[in-house]
Amino acid sequence: MPIKTEPFYLNLGPQHPSTHGVFRLRVQLDGEVIVDVEPIIGYLHRGIEKLAETRTYTQVIPLTDRLDYVASMTNNLAYCLAVEKLAGIKVPERAEYLRIIFSELMRLANHFLAIGAFLNDCGALATPLIYMWREREKIVDLCEMTCGQRLLFNYMRVGGMSQDVPVEFMPALKKFVAEMPKFIGEYEQLIKQNEIFLARTKGVGILPREMAIDIGASGPVLRASGVNWDIRKKDPYSIYDRFDFEVPTGDVGDCYDRFWVRMREMRQSVRILEQAIGQIPAKGTVWADVPQFFRPPAGEAYGHIEAPKGNLGFYVVGDGSIAPYRVHIFPPSLMNVTALRDMAIGWKVADLIIIFGSIDVVLGEIDR
Amino acid sequence: MEIVRPEVNTPQEADAVEGAYINSLIADSTSAIPDPDRWIDEAVHRNVFLTTTDTILAWGRQRSIFPMLFATACCGMEVISMSVSRFDLSRFGMDVVRFSPRQADVMIIAGTITWKMALATRMIYDQMAEPKWVVAMGACAISGGTFRESYSVTPGVNRIMPVDVYIPGCPPKPEAVIFGINRLHAKIIKGTMDDPMLSKP
Amino acid sequence: MTVITSGEELGKKIAEAIPGSVVSSDKTSVMLESKSLAQVAEFLKNTPGLDFNYLNFATAVDYIDYFELVYRVLSMEHNHSLILKTRLYDRENPAVPSLVAIWRSAYFQEREMFDMFGIKFEGHPDLRRLLTWEGFQGYPLRRDYL
Secondary structure, three states, X not given: OOOOOOOEEEEEOOOOOOOOOOOEEEEEEEOOEEEEEEEEOOOOOOXXXXXXXXXXXXXXXXXXXXXXXXXXXXXXXXXXXXXXXXXXXXXXXXXXXXXXXXXXXXXXXXXXXXXXHHHHHHOOOOHHHHHHHHHHHHHHHHHHHHHOOOOOOOOEEOOEEOOOOOOOHHHHHHHHHHHHHHHHHHHHHHHOOOHHHHHHHOOOOOOOHHHHHHOOOOOHHHHHOOOOOOHHHHOOOOOHHHOOOOXXXXXXXXXXXXXXXXXXXXXHHHHHHHHHHHHOOOOOOOEOOOOOOOOOOOEEEEEEEEEOOEEEEEEEEEOOOOOEEEEEEEOHHHHHOOOHHHHHOOOEHHHHHHHHHHHOOOHHHHHO | OOOOOOOOOOHHHHHHHHHHXXXXXXXXXXXXXXOOOOOOOHHHHHHOOOOOHHHHHHHHHHOOOOEEOOEOOOXXXXXXXXXXXXXXXXXHOOOOOEOOHHHOOEXXXXXXXXXXXXXXXXXXXXXXXXXXXXXXXXXXXXXXXXXOXXXXXXXXXXXXXXXXXXXXXXXXXXXXXXXXXXXXXXXXXXOOOOOOOOOOO | OOEEOOHHHHHHHHHHHOOOOEEEEOOOEEEEOHHHHHHHHHHHHHOOOOOOOEEEEEEEEEOOOOEEEEXXXXXXXXXXXXXXXXXXXXXXXXXXXXXXXXXXXXXXXXXXXXXXXXXXXXXXXXXXXXXXXXXXXXXXXXXXXX
């Protein structure tokens, strides 16, 4: 008599230590092998797009902070770029450099958390995360020195920055940039040749090149699949065309590649920071004098940046009043989880956690 | 608020049941919050005598409250900041972060609770063993914060479950959370039934 | 730099290949007839020289008289982009062909538009509410939702 099996539904989340927030997965299992995965999102849907319609252009900036709260200043930048394009505002030179400096600091901060949490998911509980957090706290200190907040900075404005950095900032940043390569080397040494880590990640959760393009993936997930696509290079915004840096890519598209692309991107970020410190004008205004209740002309604009997680875009429609008519947020994390099902089928539940961890999502951005 | 678990067979049915429950939660939230002490009858209030054993137990309890990781949004980052070496929650006997509500004593609600999440939040609260405490961290958990006008955000987590300590801020700095935890310690020591602060006038 | 393809030139090309599909075109965007959206998308993706293989974002805007759907498509090979637009005048039952079969990145975005605007995507494999819950009343991002 043949043994019959029934599909078994396993519910992961929305409250689960490895879901990086409130992500929910409905997994269909055959024994321990994954047959189907259905991501269920919306547990952090706060209606930011609706709230943005009721506020002025400047008041939307604090809302954008709460999208990708791991690297919140990059959201401000994407939104400000879109509104500046709509209103035709030119940003002062010093502010452009400060924007670059803070976006790259945010990229470092995000990748520290991404790698730390990814190793947490692999089973190296807490230790790597605590190491990574030591470096992240230094970045947080730099930002706190500038704008007084530790997490949701609300620092950028349409037309520049809300205030100049204090005098202590530049020496502290130079010190941070000088010691960073040593720490990154330390982490590479710590993780890269770990036998268990390699066994858990190499060849797991492969995202093929064609599928990565088809699902609209971006950021390290797309580049790990071998696509050389970085908006900083392909469609330079702000003043990224003045810097010399490389775009690391992977070849297979497995979990290891995604980790390794992030690790190498951190080195490139440090390179950009070094150049920015050398080139930044010592004095100058940081804010093009934009009135508090400015009225951009009716029209539409799309601003996009290479956020740490991928292509973050803002589509802003104005109707000539002080409030935007519509703000659409295009989040990279939402696109990157589209292929989770294809990547996870055939693997075991423990691998699903690693695959999901390697995508590096943040739920504030997915659910908005 | 009790949780009814109907028979479900397919994922679609489960979604429909969940949606119906969320709608009923919203309907409930329009009425006034009932008095949490209403189950204690007058006779108990007047006649039960509590000894100092309670104080000793509470003193021991406040030194080792296991927090549960309940990080829904931005404030979760500050919870991680607190638990790693710089701010170091171990100093308050909170170093063992539990992932299961059944092993935890205090639930730090860090982040926005939406109506869709409300059901899960309540279920987790119900699964925690007594005695249990709830800390609402950040403006969103207290009152909805920046997102209060939104159609999908709860106007404060006290609409779903009782809260002991509120820590304001968006997000609160780790120092503020440590202060809030100190307040919770004080409440654990004093918060017995004969406490004049908590009993009915 | 990503080249923004001239909508006027491309509009002519599309109108030649699929007659009656283009309503109007300007420098940056092409306005399409909503019924022919899937055909045009397929044409844009598979024509050599255009190769729009990457759907960047898809969204809808409620202009009260009509819904405007906005798609930004991109070619990674040639590094050029285009904005496609289409208008839906039926407020009670707006419907448009789904693009999931052509670009899979439309999967979540179309579900989101269904959830937020109530626009039906014909041919979508699993059109359910995405961000709100089952049994949610109304469509939040419509201008008349309060």
